[in-house]
Amino acid sequence: MRLPLIAAVTLLARTTLAVFADEAFKVDYHLALIGEPSDASLFHQPNPSSRASLIYSVSEEGVLGAVNPRDGTLVWRQVLSLEATARNTSFLRAGEGQDVVISGLGSQVAAWSAADGRQIWSVDLGSQLADVEILELSDGKETPGPKDALALSTTEKNAAVSRIDGATGTIKWQYPLDGGDAPYQVSASATEVYAVVLHKTMMGYIKLKVISLDPVTGHKKDEYVLSSDNELATPDSIISVGANSASPIIAWTDSAYSVLKVNVIGTKATSTFSIEKHNGHAVTSIKLHAPYHVNCLSHFLVHYETSDAHWAEVFHIDPKQSKVEKAYSLPKISGKGAFSTSTSDANVYFTRVTRDQVVTVSSASHGVLGRWAVEDYGVAGGTGEVTEPLRSVSDVSIKGETVSAVRSAVLLSTGDWVLLRDGMPIWSRPEMLASVVAASFVAPAEAEALVHELEAEAHSNPLQAYIHRVIRHLHDLQKLPVVLPSLPQRMMQGFLGTNEDEDVASDTFGFHQIVACATKNGRLVALDAANLSKILWNRQVADLKSEQTWQPIVSSPKGGVIEVKSRAAAGTQYNASSGEQLLSILPIDVELDAAAKPVQYTMRESTLEATMDGNAAWHFSPMDGERIVSLVPRPVNDPVASIGKVLGDRRVLYKYLDPNLALLVTAKDTARSATFYVLNTVSGAVLHSSSHVGVDLSAPISSIMSENWFAYSLTAEASDDSPKGHQLVVGELFESLVADDRGPLEVTANYSSIQTSTDPFTLTQTYQIPEAISKMAVTRTRQGITSRQLLAVLPDSHAVVGLPYAVLDPRRPANRDPTKTEQLEGLVRYAPVIDLDPKWYLNHKREVIGLRDVVTSPALIESTSLVFAYGLDVFGTRLSPSFSFDILGADFNKFQMLATVAALAVATFAVAPLVARKQVNRRWQFL
């Protein structure tokens, strides 16, 4: 009788499991990021006929993006390469008055439509690029349409200068650079193409060799070596080689930054300028800013930086005599500053952004054309940290002789990319979040405190507990003056259902947890998991040199505390709500940690070694030729509601629950095989293992371990009997496969993994999935009662899907229909292919690119799990795998309900006398 009903209910549940339309874009959030912009950023008009321009940038994450300067929204973006790229190898050029931008990254040169980001052409030159330029010939012989590009490729064997057709991407000519000189840069003047190569001398110094080429044919016209004496020790000392301008220049300095030498390419003369010291601080960095257009004035700016101040000097080049003269200098200002060059017709303007002001000057004279104070960049920083501008790109509007407005897109030291219009921050993009390497949810502090208090009450005798409670309530009364004034507002919001904008402090359901993210640049950023519009704080926690990487582990050992550990240093703890560093509690927690885990294991050079109380306990070394791919332990906080699975006939199948389970993946490259081991990390026993041959090891292998089940996915190579395909394997561990039987564990109250080894009975099932999974996670709820979803990152379709566990259940009956008792459990017949239901996609319409990992956290209510995915993009949502059974939906309108009750009450009182009158009339109608 109940069977069809339950079957119908389960069917219903299956079909409605999805992101609801009214929740989409409300409970989830997504930051489409491009990463911190590199030097290759520019303002450009995508449509030459219109004055509206976009900001184009190739970021340090290898993403080319166009951002609307009006509101900071992303117009389009293209991922050039998601692998970590070395600095200074990305190039972005846009020819004046063209609707094409040309990017160069790695060995690839590509042209993109500036308005919509469609690729026009792409050329792979087969080796690392040294430079990409646009050839701006002014001889009038060029065909209309996109201008040609010049590319300089570096690798010693096929280093060459190539001219690429701007419309089709075909190579017009290529000039090979032989002789083992390192190609450095290519630049073009109006008549010639210059390739600058670095020639290593016998003494180990570098000499600059300039090769001039004919732009039409690519034949060599001339070659000479600049007399750079012995100043150039490394390529780092070369400040800049001016690109397209009327007079391209080379500037370099000695390693002590005491002399600046400038050469106008095409001439052999070198101008020398001495660099003055500033308050005894040595100059630490010199940058050169020059306009990029052929028909601009040949003025350039040199930006000097010491550890605590910066200044700049402007130089003029006399193109006829090829002489360089210093025109004027800009004053020293303490702190860092960013300069940017903008042009208007032939005039050149320099915009200087410092800590507290934006100044625009003309290159011709030192008179200040515009000065705007910057009161606040409007971004969150660490306590006591001064936000410094690092890089900027500016767009200057000129009206007559004056500057009417300046828009500067400034990269700040916090990693935010801010647009300043006349000194006012208009928008900011938190681009540091594109380089998050580790993230963790922080348990809310206040709730934790209350939990501890309640525990204290539960474990003491009734009288003490009563006194404790009374004292606690008296303490709570102190908060009353704060609560009372906000009470009417809160009630009003409660009525109208507008209390969406809760913050971390007043979080009823635990949706507003703090997420701590450690970025590649050594910063720690704290976000509100329900409201990404505001960054809580953002501080530098690791002082990393450039090119240095770190692998931090972010965790939350207790409520309100973030702990950052890296391989090099011991853990440091921070207050989650303010970002302040905590010092005092550290030693205590270390002891607690050690007490909690008697067996500790570490991975060392492809073996796993475990120690118990400092002595070696066990070690796991994979077989010959195998390497360890990954190790996934069961999460520390993994609550399980039931120790068994209740079958349809009310019998129980007992789960094999052990807190010390881990899934280890090894791979053998020669045999193209992968092996998966379930380990007991205390005893080192292998509880289950399975091996797959014919595995595509270049594809991602992801794995997860939770509760009493594990899952992994791999890509199988094509074989004689099966095509190439992606597989998802799910295994579940039971104490025994006989219902109501716990096997040998039944008689023991306590047991030790070391003394008795009980092997679990494992059921596994393999499914074919349409896409590779790069990372897996599982939803977590407070008590573990809610059913679980396996979260899988699909890198190919830029998506995150939530697979319900019922779909993956290894107990799905194969080759037969489920029996009635199995139907009662909700088991359906095994089907080898899982089609990813569009309703399972958590990101729905959004395109989430480059996800590295997904972290989950339980909310305070049982039904809900918080999900936070990071990588290039940041994506987060709330999931209720068993639906929101303990919270009223957003469509519940308290005001409407109360209004209905009130209206009914009024109607009752109004109608009562009328009804009474009518009744009396009826009684008196007849005798």
Place this chain on the structure above:
Amino acid sequence: MAAPASFLQPPTDSNPQHTLALSQRAAAYSKSQQSSFTLPYPLSLLSNTESQEKWATYENIFLACLRTGDNDSAYLCLEELTDRFGRTNERIMALQGLYKEATAQSQEQLEGVMREYDEILKANGAVFSIRKRRIALLKSMGRAAEAMSDLVSLLDVSPTDAEAWAELSDMYLQQGLYEQAVYCLEEVLLVMPNAWNMHAKLGEVLFLSAQKMEGGDQLKTLVESMRRSCRSIELCDDYLRGYYGLKLSTSRLLEALDGAVKPQKSSSDPVAGDLAPPSVESVKKLNQVATAKLSEIVRRASSGEKGWDGYNEAEVKAARELIDKSAQKIER
């Protein structure tokens, strides 16, 4: 006898104290109903001064005042009722007719009231309240034959009117037409089968009719009377009239059974399926029960015991006499 006169209990001729008390409270009640202020029109709809009880009380006071001759108070009550329900309300029309009948000083005035009734009925013959009023007026003017023919024609139109049937039965009884009276009461019982007083009344009428009969018929009627009384007692415990009827009928039946040499079993009509006459023993037992219950009621009612004070004094007195008489008989 109820100590405070309840407004909701209609005054009856059998309880003059209650009627008097009710009419004496008329002035106080009408004053209590006058509220000091009233809301303006639309809001006055929302204030509730209505109740079934209020108008039932006005009606009862009106009737009580008419009985006690306080015609002014009665007029005030009638005005209140007329204001509330309007002149065309059938019940109000009847009450107004009643007032005019009660205040009529001469035969001519009564004739005038009668003419008014006739005019109303000429306009609309279906106003039952006026038709009944007219019958009552005819009866009170001594024109019993006209009243009865009117009543019969009324019952032709409305055969389920128990009140009319009961009235008709009463009139037949006055004329000594027992058979017709019994028929009318049986009609009443068809409409209201659980009316214990009607059962008792039927028993009484049957007893009366039995006095004129002889032999088997008498025996049969007495048995029927006894059975009606028993049914009345069955429906209402401690019903004095029921026991009284039972006592009377069983005593008479015992005498009749004594007289009859042989109980005529064959007198039962096979077609109607009449029950066989009861045995002497059971009749004796019933007589004893009735005697015991009557004496208990008399004892308790005369001592004014709580819960036994609702009996009509005259009825209690009659019951005592009956018991005394039978006691003398036994002594003798």
